[in-house]
Amino acid sequence: MSELRRDPILGRWNIIDTDEPAAAGSFEVEPQEMGGGKCPFCYGNEAMTPPEIYVARPAGSLANGPGWNLRVVSNKFPALKIEGELERRGLGVFDLCNGVGAHEVIIETPDHRRQMADLSLEEMSAVIKAFKTRSLDLRGDRRLKYSLIFKNFGISAGASLEHSHSQLIALPIVPKRVQEELKGAERYFEFRDRCAYCDMLNQEVHEDERLVCENRSFAAFCPFMAGFPFEVWILPKEHHADFAQISTEAVIDFARILKETLVRLRVALSNPSYNFIIHTAPLDPRAPEEYHWHLELIPKLTKIAGFEWGTGFYINPTPPELAAKALREVVLPS
Amino acid sequence: MPELRKDPLIGRWVIIATDRAKRPVDFLAPHEDVDAPGDCPFCEGNESDTQKEILAIRGNGGGADGPGWQVRVVPSIKPLLRIEGELHRRGKGMYDLMDGIGAHEVIIESPQHIRNAADLPKEQLHASLKAAVTRMTDLEQDPRFRYVLWFKNYGSVAGAGRIHHTRSQLIATPVTPLRVKEELAGTRHYFEDKERCLVCDLLTQEREAKTRIVIESTHMIALCPFAARFPFELWILPKRHSCDFAKMSPEELADLADVTKQVLSRLKGVLDDPPYNCLLHTAPFRRQRGRVGHWKTIEDDYHWHIELIPRLTRVAGFEWGSGFYINPTPPEESAKYLREAVVELVHV
Numbered sequence: 001m002s003e004l005r006r007d008p009i010l011g012r013w014n015i016i017d018t019d020e021p022a023a024a025g026s027f028e029v030e031p032q033e034m035g036g037g038k039c040p041f042c043y044g045n046e047a048m049t050p051p052e053i054y055v056a057r058p059a060g061s062l063a064n065g066p067g068w069n070l071r072v073v074s075n076k077f078p079a080l081k082i083e084g085e086l087e088r089r090g091l092g093v094f095d096l097c098n099g100v101g102a103h104e105v106i107i108e109t110p111d112h113r114r115q116m117a118d119l120s121l122e123e124m125s126a127v128i129k130a131f132k133t134r135s136l137d138l139r140g141d142r143r144l145k146y147s148l149i150f151k152n153f154g155i156s157a158g159a160s161l162e163h164s165h166s167q168l169i170a171l172p173i174v175p176k177r178v179q180e181e182l183k184g185a186e187r188y189f190e191f192r193d194r195c196a197y198c199d200m201l202n203q204e205v206h207e208d209e210r211l212v213c214e215n216r217s218f219a220a221f222c223p224f225m226a227g228f229p230f231e232v233w234i235l236p237k238e239h240h241a242d243f244a245q246i247s248t249e250a251v252i253d254f255a256r257i258l259k260e261t262l263v264r265l266r267v268a269l270s271n272p273s274y275n276f277i278i279h280t281a282p283l284d285p286r287a288p289e290e291y292h293w294h295l296e297l298i299p300k301l302t303k304i305a306g307f308e309w310g311t312g313f314y315i316n317p318t319p320p321e322l323a324a325k326a327l328r329e330v331v332l333p334s
Numbered sequence: 335m336p337e338l339r340k341d342p343l344i345g346r347w348v349i350i351a352t353d354r355a356k357r358p359v360d361f362l363a364p365h366e367d368v369d370a371p372g373d374c375p376f377c378e379g380n381e382s383d384t385q386k387e388i389l390a391i392r393g394n395g396g397g398a399d400g401p402g403w404q405v406r407v408v409p410s411i412k413p414l415l416r417i418e419g420e421l422h423r424r425g426k427g428m429y430d431l432m433d434g435i436g437a438h439e440v441i442i443e444s445p446q447h448i449r450n451a452a453d454l455p456k457e458q459l460h461a462s463l464k465a466a467v468t469r470m471t472d473l474e475q476d477p478r479f480r481y482v483l484w485f486k487n488y489g490s491v492a493g494a495g496r497i498h499h500t501r502s503q504l505i506a507t508p509v510t511p512l513r514v515k516e517e518l519a520g521t522r523h524y525f526e527d528k529e530r531c532l533v534c535d536l537l538t539q540e541r542e543a544k545t546r547i548v549i550e551s552t553h554m555i556a557l558c559p560f561a562a563r564f565p566f567e568l569w570i571l572p573k574r575h576s577c578d579f580a581k582m583s584p585e586e587l588a589d590l591a592d593v594t595k596q597v598l599s600r601l602k603g604v605l606d607d608p609p610y611n612c613l614l615h616t617a618p619f620r621r622q623r624g625r626v627g628h629w630k631t632i633e634d635d636y637h638w639h640i641e642l643i644p645r646l647t648r649v650a651g652f653e654w655g656s657g658f659y660i661n662p663t664p665p666e667e668s669a670k671y672l673r674e675a676v677v678e679l680v681h682v
Contacts, residue, residue, distance in 0.1 A: 008430070175656030305493025306487045312514075
């Protein structure tokens with residue numbers, strides 16, 4: 001018998017196949033191929049991107065030239081543009097506004113051959129620090145309401161360039177999915193005077209059935225109601241609504257657990273494509289304290305079809321207990 | 335300047351790239367092999383390869399589970415939900431769960447091995463839609479179910495699996511889907527304010543503007559919605575206000591078959607046989623009427639419709655994280671291409 005499991009925050013029910021669960025080896029995984037051609041994210045090709053907004057480079061090297069360790073630039077083909085006003089308006093029953101916002105690319109390493117999972121702890125920490133710095137900086141812009149940090153790895157996850165990078169999109173509205181989470185967390189808090197995510201974390205660490213790994217400040221687990229096979233959430237153990245307020249020590253712990261999770265995923269699933277998204281509170285300084293920032297990681301293993309589009313529910317062929325076990329049992333290279 | 339547009343039904347915002355609008359030729363749909371009719375469990379003559387039929391429309395006679403049918407409904411070979419058993423709603427710490435009870439049926443739309451419903455004769459589409467209505471009405475009798483979703487996946491990118499034989503599916507669920515709830519809430523909210531149906535207002539506006547209309551028939555409108563999430567996304571809506579797909583008149587049903595055939599043929603022509611998902615949004619079962627607040631006005635405030643999504647773009651991190659979509663083709667452009675398409679309607 002399969003199970004219907006409910007997301008305690010979103011109220012979404014997912015179907016979990018506990019009858020004939022799909023193991024790690026049963027998914028078709030596209031090979032991550034390296035194509036040829038001139039890469040705009042490699043040393044020497046800095047002129048192919050818009051000028052750098054943020055950079056980590058040793059003293060002595062020149063802006064927009066080689067020698068850097070990490071670079072943040074504007075997306076050359078932005079989904080939203082930074083200039084102009086919103087001009088919110090109506091059109092009969094419809095509402096619209098101009099596509100104002102920021103779209104930045106974080107080039108994580110100059111080395112074209114390395115994936116994010118290959119980054120050293122120090123390099124990964126630099127990436128997290130760049131996420132933090134850019135989010136804080138965009139806070140000054142009153143038109144912007146939300147900054148979304150995410151990564152698409154592999155073609156089927158929507159990556160258009162193979163050179164390791166993540167992205168930041170700052171939006172003039174709070175996205176619907178985030179609003180739903182905020183509302184869900186608020187509702188839970190009103191009823192129990194506790195944070196839904198703190199409760200979830202406590203239950204997952206206590207039950208130890210879906211836990212993948214943990215360290216001093218973070219825990220990674222496959223959530224009970226996961227909509228996707230091998231979906232992993234990383235939560236800070238301390239209650240914080242806003243990712244951008246992350247402390248210097250926590251940056252290192254976050255880098256460590258993210259790297260470990262990516263390595264486990266790569267080994268268990270033969271280097272799958274994936275998306276990760278940092279879910280955090282809106283930029284508004286009065287953001288609700290009931291929220292708890294976290295990272296959601298979704299390997300691209302299943303196809304979204306009519307049922308998912310029509311219902312907003314997902315069918316997960318791998319129970320999270322099984323996924324967590326497979327990820328836990330990966331022997332890490334020392 | 336790209337635009338942010340809001341879906342008035344559920345409040346979802348979509349980014350429409352008005353600057354660098356993509357044309358049909360920018361989307362290349364990978365093609366798949368057609369498997370041999372002899373191996374196909376959905377072909378006439380192979381009836382024993384499926385479970386026993388739940389319903390069959392047999393114009394030419396023939397016995398149950400034998401040849402001679404026009405449309406056949408069978409339980410899914412790999413059902414997502416099982417029909418037997420009770421729900422056993424329960425909690426586990428902070429989590430809620432229940433057993434995966436439901437119905438999962440396949441409507442085989444042709445006895446011949448035809449892949450794309452666009453290539454079906456109009457009569458076959460008509461019979462398939464009739465079968466869907468009959469099954470939905472029957473599933474409503476089961477008190478464990480709250481909703482039934484009719485949908486269709488075409489092409490492997492759209493999740494159609496390995497059997498390339500045209501079919502649609504029905505899944506009855508013990509809970510009302512989130513997406514449907516959001517639409518119900520959105521339309522009710524509008525109704526409370528104006529005492530009019532949002533979708534009726536939207537149709538009036540679209541018929542005046544004309545820019546997003548693809549087809550207007552006697553009873554139906556096919557249009558590319560203002561806040562379309564996807565390039566060439568298309569909705570089919572009835573002109574007469576009705577919350578319930580299963581309550582269509584015989585004339586409306588025949589007209590819907592005709593419009594569906596037109597729309598699918600146009601999509602096939604303009605986008606070179608793209609994979610697609612097609613799904614129906616209709617009111618949940620209303621047998622508990624009066625008990626829950628929003629079911630009191632549902633017949634006045636909700637308006638059923640079909641959504642058709644060609645699978646041309648990839649849903650990536652941004653869409654998952656934000657729940658809003660980046661659409662590279664403004665719906666006005668999509669509608670224009672589809673309207674102007676010269677389509678030879680294939681009759682088998």
